[in-house]
Amino acid sequence: MRPGSVAIAVVDDVDVPPWDLYELAIACSVFGKPQPDLADTWYTLRLCATRPDPGGAAAEEEPPGGFALRTRYGLDALATADTVIVPSVPMSVVDGEAPVPSELVAALRLAAESGARMVSLCTGAFALAEAGLLDGRRATAHWMHTDDLAKRYPKVTVDDSVLYVDDGDVLTSAGMTAGLDLCLHLVRCDLGARVAGQLARRMVVPAHRAGGQAQFIDLSVPATDDAGLGPVLEWASERLHEPLTVVDLARRAGVSPRTFFRQLQAATGTTPLKWLLNERLARAQTLLETTTLPIERVSERSGLGSAANLRRHFTLHVGVSPREYRKAFAGAGVGSRA
Incomplete structure (x- = not known):
């Protein structure tokens, strides 16, 4: 399976404060660095800006509190990508003090019409919503901004309690590390659980956090002693x-x-039983990708019991049957099968 091309829309490409770069850096780290030992073919990445700089000239003066970001690709390149990602938009857009750039809205609509998978990280959801791509869909953003998102775009079903929402061809995430969860989820969908797990390990983050997990945690509950859980x-x-x-x-x-x-x-x-189910499904995915074990053996080794139980949970949570999943990753040239 070929992972395809990823285009990141850089909304504020003139003055980029360092604190607004987190989601952008996440996407670049996941999709922009080749991992030849994990997959024969990695993603191709392009940064696309409203004001491209074909010559790559440096800014004459560094903006106060930040630095200038230059790329030779314009927003027209979004329409040729397999996946389009919009990281955080400027706070002036979130606060309603400035509109989402009209050229970005037009480029996002064209990319969606061209069949691209549309993704937002954190407040990037405001750009997708402005383009009408979230109308009639469930979506999320950082919980601090979901009220504003819901009020401004009443056609969007805003869920402020989840890490990310996968609605097929349109995906949205909450802020900060939830954006990393969604990026790893995309790798998982494209290249399988094994590759996503190995990449997460290199980035020293959990291999898989389901999108339905809570954005924020009640810290009044005491943590365990010693090394924790x-x-x-x-x-x-x-x-x-x-x-x-x-x-x-x-x-x-x-x-x-x-x-x-x-x-x-x-x-x-999440609860203990849901945690166990997620771990067992992840184990089943890895076994389906990396072994030729019969479905019955996969279900036993992953702790899901019977093949019927594996099929039921797999279809419900992964979206396809175990056999379809194995077929999708068979012969994909995804790393070693040892």
């Missing part, structure tokens, strides 16, 4: 094929089941 979750990850229960995990952590439930939900935004 990490050792317990690692222990469980090595025993997914066993019939683990909340009681088993709590006993390993040395706390009551009720306390363990609260601690895990505070730390991850």
